[in-house]
Structures are given as structure tokens and as C-alpha cells.
Amino acid sequence: MLKWFKRKHKNASGEERTFQQVPIDSQVAPAAETVAYGVEEEEPRDGEATHENANDCCAPVASHTESPETASQQQKPYFKRLRDRLHQTRENFVTRVDRLVLGRKTIDADLLDDLEEVLITADLGVKTSQVLLRKVADKIERKELSNPERLRDHLREEIRNILAVPAAPWDPARHHPFVIMIIGVNGVGKTTTIGKLAHELKQTGLKVLLVAADTFRAAAIEQLELWGERVKVPVIRQKSGSDPSAVAFDAIDAAVTRDVDVVLIDTAGRMHTKVNLMEELKKVLRVIQKKMPGAPHEVLLVLDATTGQNALSQVRMFKQEMGITGLILTKLDGTAKGGIIVAVSEELQLPVRYIGIGERLDDLRPFDPEEFTRALF
Template structure:
């Protein structure tokens, strides 16, 4: 199965809850009226687009309807698709790993979002791209987190720098960077603790990790990647906001898109926080973490024909 087909399949729940509902709302309508706009707005909110983003989308939709003198309700679906594409943009959202060596990626996020799994899959992605990778087990508060990262390191075939449980996370980050330099590694990925994002001491620890990395290698980390579970909806937005304030998140990896009917959170993250979505997880497989492409995402969400030809593989 090509990636576009896999992406389309993973968005089935969101498509049913979102696009198909919109199509049902406009089907059979004779005119575009206020009640139609209200139903569309409600559907957007239910898909976790977020209230502010939903209101803005509908306002833009009204403007386009007037500007283009649209009278057929059926034409609202492609117009809405255009508006979503506009919010997500066309700018390049690739990870910043092509400059200094080693490129340092610091990964943050609360427990349970799939952070360690995302790191393992990201290491695999870089290896497939011909880069050498080293992992730093700086989530020292849970022995299971260290062990899980080592399992992924063995699976992918990359070294893991670890200390004992309870060690200073910043010391692990320091040793990981030094080891990566000594071994001429291309990318070092630092795992960090993910206890409740409301714990101020955790945020202080993350800031310390970041300071140590920047002290040892000015400009590092080159990427601060926040892992967000798409199934948590609007709660993901509050998490993202707090991590952004604490450590300056540069990109989002949105996991479990295949398990949610509320994929509109993609729009909410981009619009509410202006943090680019750089990676999406669309399945359990090791290859199911991929760079985010906004146009591909929107096309897959609105694509209905299961026999459509592959657009990417």
C-alpha cells in the first residue's frame, strides 16, 4: 500500500465524522442560509478544529460565497477544503537536521502520547535516509522509559546513551551529545520526561536540558519536537501551549491520527499555536511515522474514491 492510500485509510474515522457529515448537511439543501452555516460550524467544532478556528473558517466561507456568488450548497465542500488548505499553508515543514553535525532533536511531551515509540520510528526514518543516529535516554524518572528506548535502539540498530534511573536528565543529554560528537553521528535524539505538563518542576528540568545542550553546542537543540496524541483533542492544544512557553517548541509530531474521529486537531494546532506540524503517525508500523504534507493531508481527508490511483508511494 502506498503512503497516500495508507494516509487516506488512517483518516477514515475523521472523514466519517467530518467530511461525510458536511456532505450530508449540504446534500438536498436548496439554499445557503444561516442555519446551514451554523450546522457546518458545529460539525467543525465536533471534529476538534477548535471554536476560534471553526468560527474563522465559516467567516472565510461566507466571504468566498459572496465574492464568487456561489448559490449551490454543494459547492461549499470544495470551498471549505480550500480554506483548510489555506490555514495549513504550503511552507516547508521538514525537520531542521541538515546543518550542524550532530543535529540535536529534543523530544518532549506528556506520558502516554507515544513519545518513546515516536523516537524509535524517527530513528528508523533517519537511518532509512542514510543518516547515523544516537538516542539519549534522558527520561530518567521511569526505568520503563529507559528500557523501552533501549528496546527501540536494538530494534532499529542505533546506540543508546543511558544512566541509572533517577539520574540528572541534563547529564544524560550532555553525555549523549559528547558521544555523538566522538562517534561522528549525524543526528542525536534526546528523550525527556513526560510527567504531567502542569508540574512546574518538570518544565524547569526541561529548560535545564535545553540550556546544557545550547552551552555545549550553541544553537542546539536544533529541533524541539513536541509529541501530541491526536485522540486527546483540545487537551493537546493546552499541552502544546505550555511546552511551547517552557522550551520553545519548533515542531509537532501528531500521533495516533488513525485512531481518532477528531483529526481536525491538525488545524487547531496550526492555527491556535502557529507551531508547524512536522510529523504524523498513522499506524503501528515502524514506517508509519512520516513527514507532514499539508496538501496531501487535506487531499486524503476529502478523498472518497477507494479506487483512486496512488498519488504517492
């Protein structure tokens, strides 16, 4: 069945252009099926649950035509939400540091020993904790730090520096289309994250295409289609059980034909310890690279913050096997283990691109080390 619809899109200079979409059936290779959603489609009704987490799906969608004044007003609620959602991590880390220095007159060996325990149990890990303690000791030796009450400020400064991992700026406009491969183990919230990321990118004026390359998990394709419908972004799919590499191959063709800006490729959850499963994922990567040299331009690993130190082993393996370029950390609102973001940044020197702090559609936000550190402290 042919389906037509109009779409507005901003080009590189910021000008809006409207064009008539060509028939869906002629846009992709014969093996692929496309589900497309036009901008005139009806908004989802309140209370609809189309995902395992109904709150994720039913969150209000922000307008991308808001004025600078409105945008400024929305930044304040977001920072407050970020601060509130980091409550458990703050209690497990910063509040314990505050209690540690309360009433102390000097920074002595006992205080540093107690501080090390706080850092390690706050999921910063042994290595990162030692790095922070060494920097504190250096400042004490240089007479830059002697008052225990200032210890908190120095920790905040050092953590902010650790989180600001040197990396290329996040700029989807540097390639056209900009291909992003999303990977991670089962249960971290990959598909939900992709839906929210598609919404966030679309709000910036980019034309987004979703790719259902998780062809083995039950209902994975349907779940991504529901997200495509909700955020009004087309989805490339094949039947369940198809070769995920073939889906990715066809999707690149579709992206070029449609003049898409960003391609988000969903992949099956892969346990980082399972060699055969990792090889399948590497095959998808090779097919993308062969079809479009230089792609994927980002390989993002989704991590569940509630897993704590286990996230480090996931990152190490995926970095070695898949060459990941950045991280998305989810579920920071439901854990006291948010300190893992510091450990991952320090030990593996990978930039955190996005963080998830709740179930709302706009609770997936670009990561800002300064903002995050202010909210945490």
C-alpha cells in the same frame, strides 16, 4: 567490554564511506554508558514483543536501497493507508459536511449555523471554526461561492492552507550534528515515536544516535534500548535515576566524537501544569544549549490526537516554556478527533513535522499538508 563494528554512512555529497568504529568505552565521558548495535546484527524474529505494543516493534523494516520504481509503488499503499486510517475523522467531519449540503439549493444562514456545529464538534475548535466560516462568508459575499455542493471544495482548500504553516524546511543536514529534543506529557507515545523517527531518518542515509534522558520512568531506558536494537541505532544511557541533564551533556560529546548526523533526545513525560517538572525539563534544555550553542536545533512536542482539544493547552504551555519548534501528532488512526491538527496549526502557527497513522514501523511519516488534505477529503 570493547566492541567494534563497521558502519556505512553517506556524506553530504551522497557518497558512501565505511569506517571502523572506535571502541565504545573510549567514545563517551566516563559517566555515560553506551549500548551500540552494529549493522551485522541479527534481524528481530517475527512475533517478538519488546515494547508495550508488539505491533509497533515487529513491523517490517523497509530497505533504503530501493529503486525509484519501488519507491513509487510504495507511495500508493501509504496514501491508501493514510486515507483508511483517517476514516473515523473523515466520518466525523467530511461525511457530515456532505450530508449537510445534500439536497440544498442555496447557502443560507441555517446552513452556516449547521456547518459551525459540525466544525466545532469535529474538534476544529471554536476559534478555527470561526476563521473557516468567515472565509466561506467572504467568498459568498464576493460571489465566488453560491452552490452548496462546492462548499466541500472550499473547505478543503482553506484547511490545506491552514495546515501549510510557514516554517523553515525540515533539513537535518543544516547542522552537524542535528540535535532534536523530544518532549511531551506522559502517555503520548514519545519513546515509540523516537524509535520510529530514528528508523525513518536512518532510511534516508543519516547516522542517528538515541539518548535515554528519561531516567525516572520505570523501564524507560530499557524501552529505548530495545528500540535502538530493533532499528540498529546506538543508545547513550546512564543508570536509572541519574540526572537527565548529565546524560544529555555526555551525549553531545559522544555525537561529536562519532561524527553523528542526528541526535534524538528522549525526555521524561512532563505534565504541562506541573511547574517543578517543567523546570527540570528546562534545565535539560539549558545544559544542551550551553554544551552546544544553537542546539537543540528542533524541539518537537509529541501530541496524542485522541486527546482532542486538550492538546491545545499542552501546546500553549510547552510553547511558552520550552520554545517548541514543531509537532508530531500520533494515533491519528484511532480517533475521530483528527480535526485537532487543523486547530493547532491555525491557532498556534506551529508546523506539524510528522504524523503517526498506525502501529507499523513505517507508519510515522513526514507530514505533507496536500497529501493529508487529499486523504481526509
